[in-house]
Amino acid sequence: MQLAALVHVGVGAGLVFGGPAVAAAQHTGHGEAGGRRAIAVLVPTAGNAARGTVTFEAVSGGVRITAQLEGLPAGDHGFHIHELGDCSAADGTSAGGHYNPAGAPHAGPDGSPRHVGDLGNVTADTQGTATYDRTDRLVRLDGPDGVVGRGVIVHAGADDLATQPTGNAGARLACGVIGIAK
Numbered sequence: 639m640q641l642a643a644l645v646h647v648g649v650g651a652g653l654v655f656g657g658p659a660v661a662a663a664q665h666t667g668h669g670e671a672g673g674r675r676a677i678a679v680l681v682p683t684a685g686n687a688a689r690g691t692v693t694f695e696a697v698s699g700g701v702r703i704t705a706q707l708e709g710l711p712a713g714d715h716g717f718h719i720h721e722l723g724d725c726s727a728a729d730g731t732s733a734g735g736h737y738n739p740a741g742a743p744h745a746g747p748d749g750s751p752r753h754v755g756d757l758g759n760v761t762a763d764t765q766g767t768a769t770y771d772r773t774d775r776l777v778r779l780d781g782p783d784g785v786v787g788r789g790v791i792v793h794a795g796a797d798d799l800a801t802q803p804t805g806n807a808g809a810r811l812a813c814g815v816i817g818i819a820k
């Protein structure tokens with residue numbers, strides 16, 4: 639109870655004092671080295687319920703990737719940036735393979751070499767929700783190997799981080815296109 643009360647006070651203070659501070663940060667931060675942002679809104683493929691948002695933010699040391707997902711079966715699900723920003727196919731296969739501009743083998747997010755798109759797994763709880771928060775050193779937002787305009791896929795199965803070239807993660811449950819965010 640004591641912890642819950644503290645958390646509640648913290649959230650309240652953030653709401654009260656966050657407004658002007660957030661506005662000031664956006665005003666001064668834009669165009670500097672950090673702070674450029676992109677977002678993918680993931681929608682379910684045919685017959686599935688997985689959805690959510692994935693955000694990308696340029697930070698010192700790479701790109702911070704965060705995700706809030708729901709509607710997933712409990713357990714691990716492969717989570718990748720795919721080559722194409724095309725979610726038009728009912729099963730998500732139009733997004734192509736893992737984004738891999740260097741022709742590297744498939745691996746986990748801490749592997750080297752790896753596909754740029756190899757973000758590993760998200761883990762859904764029994765409510766079907768999953769989160770992700772990781773700063774990646776390989777992903778770039780801009781430039782010839784940038785990820786804006788490419789796809790994000792959440793898979794039915796776990797990425798085993800080893801099987802070539804997909805991690806054996808199975809069908810595609812949700813698909814989204816990475817676009818520029820404010």
Ligand code: CU
Binds near residue numbers: 716717718720736807
């Ligand atoms: Cu994938």
Ligand code: ZN
Binds near residue numbers: 744756
């Ligand atoms: Zn891969």
